[in-house]
Amino acid sequence: MSLKTLQEIVAETKASLHCLTPEAAKALMSEHSDALVIDVREPGEVAEKRPAGTINIPRGVLEMKITEQTTDPDRTILVHCATGGRAALAAASLTKMGFRDVSIIDCSCDELIAQFGAA
Known part of the structure; x- marks a missing residue:
């Protein structure tokens, strides 16, 4: 048995979860005003650039x-x-914890900032 690469694990995980474009995420947020948008990057990355909201x-x-x-x-x-x-990986973990309405915004941080604006 060979080890899976990170790319293989991520691809399998994404295939089993709901993925959104930045545009779809923004539309979903307009329907769910209490939606929680979690940035799972490290604090140093967030300090450099952060999507609004x-x-x-x-x-x-x-x-x-x-x-x-x-x-x-x-x-x-x-x-x-x-x-x-x-x-x-974070969305899979939240789902395992019991959260039922979890989606991945599947894009780069810059693409998300283009849609949401910068904080």
């Missing part, structure tokens, strides 16, 4: 910190990162 919970502490933001399993949660890989 996002909160930063780094991927490494997401499972420990998410309940500070919501304990509602039906709350709409959108997850993004720099390119979509960490967001996919």
Whole structure:
């Protein structure tokens, strides 16, 4: 048995979860005003550029910190990162925790900023 690459793991994870374009994410947010948009990049990355309307919970502490933001399993949660890989792994983890309405915003951070504006 050979080891899977990160790219293979991310691709498999994305295939099993709901992925959105930045445009679709913005439209979904207009329907769900309480949607939580989580940026799972590291704080240093967020300090350089940050999409408007996002909160930063780094991927490494997401499972420990998410309940500070919501304990509602039906709350709409959108997850993004720099390119979509960490967001996919984070969304899978949130789903395993019991959150039922989790989507990946599958784009670069710059594409998201183009749609949402910069914070």
